[in-house]
Amino acid sequence: MADKSNIKSKFSHTAAGLLGLKTVSRIQMIDASYSLVIEVTEDPNFFGFYSPDLEGFTGVGNSIEDCLYKARWGMQEHVALLREQGLPVPPTSLEPKVVIQNAKPVGSAVE
Numbered sequence: 001m002a003d004k005s006n007i008k009s010k011f012s013h014t015a016a017g018l019l020g021l022k023t024v025s026r027i028q029m030i031d032a033s034y035s036l037v038i039e040v041t042e043d044p045n046f047f048g049f050y051s052p053d054l055e056g057f058t059g060v061g062n063s064i065e066d067c068l069y070k071a072r073w074g075m076q077e078h079v080a081l082l083r084e085q086g087l088p089v090p091p092t093s094l095e096p097k098v099v100i101q102n103a104k105p106v107g108s109a110v111e
Helices: 004-019 064-084
Strands: 022-024 027-029 036-040 047-050 058-061 098-102
Touching: 036 064, 047 064, 058 064
Parallel strands: 036 098
Antiparallel strands: 022 027, 036 047, 047 058
16 A cells, blocks of 8 residues: 555655745745646546636636646746736735535436
8 A cells, every 4th residue: 555645745845846836934835826726537637727817717627736837838828818808907906715526417408
């Protein structure tokens, strides 16, 4: 059986690097301007993500690490496009959070 503490440590290190986390006095700081929600699906190779702070920003990835990487750069590009198009840019979050949760089930179509 795999050592869970080693897996958690390995994930934390990988995720920290991809999201741009900085360690300050043993506290990790998120180098992001907006919060991020990553949704885990039944398919182990499909994850969705969005920012509750940044309307219209969504994406998909093949892993949590992939979502963190895509979101980090995607948020910057999304904000740049909003500015380029003269659209309002939401204020940055003072305390951005990364949340990993189960995807909400999608209801079936009514016939």
